[in-house]
Amino acid sequence: MSLEKPLNPSWVFRSTIHWSFRLVMLAVVIGLVLFWTIDVTSNHQDLLTTNTNTFITKNITTKTTHQDLLPTTNFISTKNITTTNFVNLTKTLSQVQPLNKNKNLSWVSVELDSNYSTNLFSRWMAPGGEPCKDSTTEDIFINGIDNGEEHEHGGVVELSSGVIHEYVFQAVDGSGSYRCLGGDYFEIDLSSENWKSRPPVQDFGNGTYLFSLQVHQDFVGEFNLSIGLLFRHYQGLKFSPERFAVDKLLRVVRIRIRNDDKNVLAAKLPEIKQCGKSDYRKDLWAGRWTRHGRNDECRISNDGRYRCLEPNYPCQHPWCHGALGSVESNGWVYSAHCSFKLFDKKSAWKCLNKRWLFFWGDSNHCDTIRNMLNFVLDYEMGVVPRLFDMNITNPKDPKQSFRITNVFNGHYNHTGNYQGLNSLYNDGYREYLRGYFSGEVVPDTLIMNSGLHDGVYWPNLRRFIKGANDAAAFWAEVLDGVRRRNVVVPEVVYRTTVATGGYARRLVFNPSKMEAFNGVFVDKLKQFGVIDYIVDHFDMTYPWHYDNRCNDGVHYGRFPVKARWRDGQIGHQYFVDLMLCHVLLNMVIHESRIAATVILCYLQFSSNRSVHNGSLKQLNPQDYCFMKLRTFHVFVYGRVFINLVMGCFG
Structure with a gap:
């Protein structure tokens, strides 16, 4: 028998490399799968809710709390900016000087860009290829502060009240060289003992940014301006952004706001008015929280509430109207380009009587509905489920009632999560929504929201823009169907x-x-002509988002309870969502819809009178429209109002 063929050493070596390489690649793939699973699972658990609406989260610690953003000492770091770069930055920023510094005496205002989606997508897709674009932001240079032009009086920047102060700043890399690409996300906060606001920020797309400071003359004093870098170049929009978070505090600047007697114009800042219907047409708000009372001895009660001020503690004109104590905020109240009425239960019931409110959005709506019922209307209500449809009757006046419907949009199955606008691609879910708008009786007001679950579902900005476009088209089709039936559109x-x-x-x-x-x-809803009004809850919540005192991370209206909160303290603050309840009621109360309903039903009466027989021919327009208004669930101040409107039509 012949001997076996001897082993070829080179073949053995090649085989060994081959299987080793396979083993290594298998290990890499398994590692990536495990990493991805852990990453996605951790993100999903943070928004997980059970059927009883119990919030389940991991214990995650953060580097920066709200207290960290408000130290009492000044901090300016320019150690990486060389003399050459300093000169270059000053020269560059001087070409982008604010136009209205110390001259603009109107309230600071921001507007949503026209074609917002297109412009955002273009910047998100902007190519690199140059050192100033491919570098990473590590610090900033603030023209007018870091170069000492206004940095006097013992390290305190002194500014006049009333006027808008605009500052341009430049993103720089670790060597101090400027960056020429935008998209960095800065968290900017302006706070004092009685003032909290988010200064508006404008991104020029080339590495330079502008923020605007303005404080009313009633709130002069010491302020802290804090600037932090949360994400670089749109990395917060990634499908899994946590590992890209910077969360770095860059500046805390001490500012002294003073009334300048020499600047006579500073005393003529227009007084904000109480909000009217047209004020809700503004796409973006630039509001502030101001404090008009304080009880330092206030303690949490056994039911988890903070009744720090008397319920009838009055608002201070013009910052709010009504009883400030009802918000249970220890004196804080929100105002924007206008100020809001704070409702007592009598005026709230009167506002909502015979109306139908339809909420479509995430579980924050459940909290808002429950808080409105319990705190504002004094109507005892426990958990508001994700699917909720109920006629609410005033227990002290059975003649007053209204209807509230809530439909969850986090998933087409109300027990699920992480779908957001994608839920509208489910046929059954779309038909379920259409059912509420297919009859002669439809909601008076449709309050929309989406975002939290979208943040989990959509893999990138391109896909979300497509989903938002399709969602807006769906709602446009639903409302057009209402309009074609000659029913008053919500x-x-x-x-x-x-x-x-x-x-x-x-x-x-x-x-x-x-x-x-x-x-x-918002851009897509406007393109399809869907929305009439905006409530900018993002602006309302922003000054309180640095820690978890007023939220559990994703909800600002969790019901008060005397128990350990996720920040380790006993109890939590819930007044931000209570303020939202009043802001929504301010929008609902105005009666422009009544006139539209009366006019429409008069036209219906005129066109249908000749083709209907019997009882309709025996009715006059006033009687017919009174019946229709009762059907539409619209609150009317009696027949006098109907007769007045009908008089305009002969």
Whole structure:
């Protein structure tokens, strides 16, 4: 028998390399799968809710809390900016000087870009290829502060009250060289003991940014301006952004706001008026929280509430109207380009009587509905489920009632999560929504919201823009169907998504992504002519989003309870969502819809009178429209109002 063929050493070596390489690649693939699974699972658990609406989260610690953003000492870091770069930066920024510095005496205002979605997508897709574009932002240079032009009086910047102060700043890399690409997401906060606001920020797309400071003369004093970098170049929009979060505090600047007697114009800042219907047409708000009372001895009660001020503690004109104590905020109240009425239960019931409110959005709507019923209307209500449809009757006046419907949009199955606008691609879910708008009786007001679950579902900005476009088209089709039946179309309000707080600032529903998604969906809804009004809840929540005192990360209206909160303290603050309840009621109360309903039913009466027989021919227009208005669930101040409107039509 012949000997076996001897082994070829080179063949053995090649075989060994071959199988080793396979083994290594298999290990790499398994490692990537495990990493991806852990990453996605951790993101999903943060928004997980059970059927009893119990919030389940991981214990995540954050580097920066709200207290960290408000130290009492000044911090300016320019150690990486060389003399040469300093000169170059000063020269560059001097070409982008603010136009109205110390001259603009109107209230600071921001507007949503026309074609917001297209412009955002273009910047998101902007190519690199140059050193100034491919570098990473590590610091900033603030013209007018870092170069010492206004940095006097012991390290305190002194500014006049009333006027708008605009500052341009430049993103720089680790060597101090300027960057020439935008998209960085900065968290900017202006705070004092009695003032909290988010200064508006403008991104020029070339590495330079502008923020605007303005404080009313009633709130002069010491302020802290804090600037932090949360994400670089649109990295917050990534499908899994947590590992890209920077969350770095760059500046804390001490500012002294003073009334300048020499500047006579500073005393003529226009007084804000109480909000009217037209004020809700503004796409973006630039509001502030101001404090008009304080009880330092206030303690949490056994039911988890903070009754720090008497319920009838009055508002201070012009910052709000009504009883400030009812908000249970220890003196804080929100105002924007207008100020809001704070409702007592009598006026709230009168406002909502015979109306139908339809909420479509995430579980924050459940909290708002429950808080409105319990705190504002004094109507005892426990958990408001994700699918909710109920006629609410005033227990003290059975003649007063209204209807509230809530449909969850986090998933087409109300027990699921992480779908958002994608839920509208489900046929059964679309038909379920259409059912509420297919009859002669439809909701008076449709309050929309989406964002948190979208942040988890959509893999990139391109896909979300497509989903938002299709969602807007769906709602346009639903409302057109109502209009074609000669039924009064509901007023549509878009309530922007909250600024997620504390640990959630780094996750899939981070403020950078939520602000972008808010802008995209509002842009698409406007293109299709769907929305009538905006409530900018993102702006309302932003000053309180740095920690979890007022939120659990994604909800600002969790019901009060005397128990350990996720930040380790006993109890939590819930007044931000209570303020939202009053803001929504201010929008609902105005009666422009009544006139539209009366006019429409008069036209219907005129066109149908000749073809109907019997009882309709025996009715006059006033009687017919009174019947129709009762059907439409619209609150009317009696026949006098109907006769007045009918008089305009002969």
